[in-house]
Amino acid sequence: MDACFDILIIGCGAAGSSAAFAAKKTSPALSVCVLGSEDLPVYSAPALPDLLSGELSREGVFVRERSDYESAGIVLRLGETVRAIDPERREVHLESGEALRYGELILATGSQPIRLRRMQGTDLPGNFVMKSMADVDAMAAYGGSRAVVVGSGAIGLEGSMALKARGFEQVTLVEALDWLSPKSLDKETSDELAAVLESFGVEVLTGEAVQGVLGETRVTGVRTAKRDIPCDLVLWGIGMRPDVELAKAAGIPLGQLGAIRVDERMCTGLSHVYACGDCVESTDALTGKPAVHLFWEPAQRGGSVAGANAAGADEVYQGSLAVFLTNKGGLSILALGKTAREITPEERVILQEKRDGVFRRLLLEDGYLAGVQTVGSLADADLLCAVLKRNAERSNGWSLAVPVPEECRCSVRDVMRFLRRQRRG
Amino acid sequence: MKRLSFDPARCSLCGACALACSLSRCGRPEPAESRIRIECAGPDEPLRSAVCAHCEQPACVSACMRGIIEKDEKSGLVTRRWENCFACGACAVYCPVGASSQEPSKKAFTACDLCGGDPLCVAVCPSGALRFEEDAEGSARRRSAYAGRFFGSGGDKAQERPGLPSQADWERIASAVGGRLGVAVDPESLADACSRQRKAWEEEGM
Numbered sequence: 119m120d121a122c123f124d125i126l127i128i129g130c131g132a133a134g135s136s137a138a139f140a141a142k143k144t145s146p147a148l149s150v151c152v153l154g155s156e157d158l159p160v161y162s163a164p165a166l167p168d169l170l171s172g173e174l175s176r177e178g179v180f181v182r183e184r185s186d187y188e189s190a191g192i193v194l195r196l197g198e199t200v201r202a203i204d205p206e207r208r209e210v211h212l213e214s215g216e217a218l219r220y221g222e223l224i225l226a227t228g229s230q231p232i233r234l235r236r237m238q239g240t241d242l243p244g245n246f247v248m249k250s251m252a253d254v255d256a257m258a259a260y261g262g263s264r265a266v267v268v269g270s271g272a273i274g275l276e277g278s279m280a281l282k283a284r285g286f287e288q289v290t291l292v293e294a295l296d297w298l299s300p301k302s303l304d305k306e307t308s309d310e311l312a313a314v315l316e317s318f319g320v321e322v323l324t325g326e327a328v329q330g331v332l333g334e335t336r337v338t339g340v341r342t343a344k345r346d347i348p349c350d351l352v353l354w355g356i357g358m359r360p361d362v363e364l365a366k367a368a369g370i371p372l373g374q375l376g377a378i379r380v381d382e383r384m385c386t387g388l389s390h391v392y393a394c395g396d397c398v399e400s401t402d403a404l405t406g407k408p409a410v411h412l413f414w415e416p417a418q419r420g421g422s423v424a425g426a427n428a429a430g431a432d433e434v435y436q437g438s439l440a441v442f443l444t445n446k447g448g449l450s451i452l453a454l455g456k457t458a459r460e461i462t463p464e465e466r467v468i469l470q471e472k473r474d475g476v477f478r479r480l481l482l483e484d485g486y487l488a489g490v491q492t493v494g495s496l497a498d499a500d501l502l503c504a505v506l507k508r509n510a511e512r513s514n515g516w517s518l519a520v521p522v523p524e525e526c527r528c529s530v531r532d533v534m535r536f537l538r539r540q541r542r543g
Numbered sequence: 544m545k546r547l548s549f550d551p552a553r554c555s556l557c558g559a560c561a562l563a564c565s566l567s568r569c570g571r572p573e574p575a576e577s578r579i580r581i582e583c584a585g586p587d588e589p590l591r592s593a594v595c596a597h598c599e600q601p602a603c604v605s606a607c608m609r610g611i612i613e614k615d616e617k618s619g620l621v622t623r624r625w626e627n628c629f630a631c632g633a634c635a636v637y638c639p640v641g642a643s644s645q646e647p648s649k650k651a652f653t654a655c656d657l658c659g660g661d662p663l664c665v666a667v668c669p670s671g672a673l674r675f676e677e678d679a680e681g682s683a684r685r686r687s688a689y690a691g692r693f694f695g696s697g698g699d700k701a702q703e704r705p706g707l708p709s710q711a712d713w714e715r716i717a718s719a720v721g722g723r724l725g726v727a728v729d730p731e732s733l734a735d736a737c738s739r740q741r742k743a744w745e746e747e748g749m
Contacts, residue, residue: 181610
């Protein structure tokens with residue numbers, strides 16, 4: 119007789135774990151089982167750079183312990199790989215051959231780092247990604263003193279700082295596009311950021327596409343369009359891709375961005391199947407458009423909604439914000455909302471200042487705050503984030519959004535003053 | 544549940560709440576260590592308090608990348624095991640009221656924990672601007688104050704800010720802080736530190 123669970127969750131990351139705890143909280147009598155492919159309970163992937171740098175201990179990265187699941191009455195099965203889902207029979211088939219039956223299924227399969235398998239040398243020892251604890255362990259065991267970090271998203275930025283803090287003599291960050299994190303930052307902000315990275319000893323090269331990894335038996339260097347950079351290891355931080363293989367094979371509909379499409383209750387297009395976390399396509403709270411947000415916050419919140427609803431609740435997921443946030447090891451960056459290129463020049467006002475070591479760039483669209491980029495401090499982050507969210511409701515017609523008056527559109531200081539005054543009570 | 548409530552019309556911006564908070568947190572008068580902040584956007588602008596509201600659905604709980612912020616279902620308190628904070632700052636970005644900030648001495652992001660049920664800031668507030676009261680009580684009071692602004696004598700104009708604490712007030716504040724911390728607190732140096740706090744808040748808003 120196959121094991122049967124009222125709620126079966128595939129994935130034991132932030133989304134899957136929150137789903138499990140939320141389901142139990144909603145309806146304690148239901149049986150809940152979480153399957154994890156790694157032999158570890160949920161840990162903080164955003165904390166992995168701190169593990170690499172040595173700032174955090176291994177224990178310090180975990181969010182929950184095995185015993186937490188146990189005491190909540192959740193069945194935790196780690197080190198289990200799922201081979202297939204059979205939605206007709208409501209079964210999940212494990213690699214071991216075992217089949218588990220479910221009442222409701224929650225997919226929290228996460229995302230995978232993008233690898234350039236066809237590029238020369240990317241199969242050599244010395245190529246690393248940073249998605250799992252095993253990746254960090256492997257990098258730490260491999261050693262070396264010179265690293266090339268490819269890509270300038272959170273992994274690239276935090277990874278290069280972490281390698282430097284770990285004691286690498288030479289760390290070179292290579293970005294193929296014209297400046298750092300161009301999806302989130304304007305060039306001016308990137309320049310500030312590059313200066314901070316360089317002050318920590320990280321060499322920054324932008325506009326240089328990597329053409330291949332050099333080495334015979336192991337990595338000895340990286341070739342870009344402009345030069346060869348000798349190194350012992352390469353850390354690839356060129357993006358993440360939602361892990362939708364199981365869903366696709368089971369016929370669960372994907373959205374236009376290639377992730378699992380869910381409605382506001384986190385239901386997929388297939389009955390009795392929910393999804394949450396990095397593998398789903400939800401709504402961007404600022405633009406109202408479909409979005410895949412690979413962050414902790416939407417994973418955790420979406421997981422809670424999926425878990426509660428699978429257990430009989432009726433909760434709604436309100437979409438999420440694209441938040442670009444790094445605050446560690448002397449590097450503090452926040453980017454929210456639109457970049458300059460996403461606002462038409464006629465409607466755009468850009469204000470920028472650098473005061474007391476803090477760089478701030480505010481973008482107004484049609485007079486409304488639409489984008490924020492700061493380097494050096496998170497002060498006022500809450501205010502700016504709250505205003506952006508409020509302004510995003512502008513299209514609803516009933517919103518409380520208020521444009522920045524003409525006379526205040528002269529400087530960052532004036533805008534901040536206006537926004538502070540607006541926020542009463 | 545019982546929460547902190549703030550009446551901007553009664554606040555003189557004296558700074559005693561923040562000073563008491565930072566003294567009890569780290570033993571010195573250090574505005575950055577306080578878990579309550581009064582925001583002042585200009586001399587005639589209404590004041591605003593930035594302090595944890597122990598929200599029903601706290602944004603910080605799902606934002607926290609370490610899973611160390613929790614909402615206690617029974618007490619309603621939002622608590623955090625800040626010893627394990629790795630200062631990612633997400634709680635500060637997502638908090639709708641600006642209640643979470645990095646305490647330099649702890650290297651951690653923290654927020655008001657209501658002093659375990661007897662908030663020192665309320666005990667020292669000389670003008671009654673800060674209260675610790677049941678939700679229903681607070682909302683009834685706010686409703687009547689709001690109605691009073693429209694139908695009472697004052698209208699909805701900005702009111703004049705109440706005067707700063709008297710010598711006798713400072714003595715009471717010093718003894719309340721001293722009593723809680725088990726040390727002697729000199730009223731004059733307390734008043735001095737508070738005036739520095741007030742100036743810092745006024746400058747922040749400029």
